[in-house]
Amino acid sequence: MAGVTRVLIVDDDALVRSGLTMMLDGAPGIAVVGQAGDRDEVPAALDAHPADVVLMDIRMPRLNGILATHRTRARPNPPEVVVLTTFDTDENVLRALRAGASGFLLKDAPPVEIADAVRRVAAGDPILSPRITRRLMDRAAVEAGSYERARAAFAALSPREHEVALGVGRGLTNAEIAAELFLSVATVKAHITRILSKLDAGNRTQIALMAHDAGFC
Known part of the structure; x- marks a missing residue:
């Protein structure tokens, strides 16, 4: 198949x-x-x-x-x-x-x-x-402590990773993030892989939720 x-x-x-x-x-x-x-x-x-x-x-x-x-x-x-x-x-x-x-x-x-x-x-x-x-x-009610946890997690990101994560939080595709930040799609994908690891997130949706919890989106 x-x-x-x-x-x-x-x-x-x-x-x-x-x-x-x-x-x-x-x-x-x-x-x-x-x-x-x-x-x-x-x-x-x-x-x-x-x-x-x-x-x-x-x-x-x-x-x-x-x-x-x-x-x-x-x-x-x-x-x-x-x-x-x-x-x-x-x-x-x-x-x-x-x-x-x-x-x-x-x-x-x-x-x-x-x-x-x-x-x-x-x-x-x-x-x-x-x-x-x-x-x-x-x-939705914000879980207790989610703001502090999300802020602490985002502090581990590099400035560029932070920008990419915010793009994910806004619901942008890889291509849209790449165009906005003047990066290649492959570079955006590489950043997202590192972001997932640093945030201990399972997928892009959880990155978006953490960005929301942190007050960035």
Whole structure:
């Protein structure tokens, strides 16, 4: 399946799983390789059907998708995780992002948008809509001590790494950061690799969240 983005769909609603499967299987370059109806089914599903991206329902009967996201991202060579939400009712999206999710999608998003999001996340470009992400971050309660921890972590970055991290925090792509800072895309990628290590972050989304916690974005 070279060149094809493999997707695992996790949702307790069989109708939603079927709809997403039909939608994504018809999209170029995407194949749904498996489904799971509960967070406890995810490890076995991934063992049987390795995936590049997991679409994770944030609300499931026994426990929401936050723990499942954390466990999925803790696997060796983990797939990217995108949480599915209704936005207006879900207060746990920020917690899912902190658990390692690469972004989130609204369940009523147009099919083309969902397919594009899957491709972007698989390519390492998180789904960070500036408008919706800002609203989520602003309405979420900041964890105690997160400002101090984030400021201390950012102090370890070089000036250039700091600039790149702020670009990530603003939701810019590697190409956009490169153009803004007059760098090559390869150099931006190298900076991001070092930033991930210095901040002990699992992905770009967590860099963005730390930038927000530190008050830089």
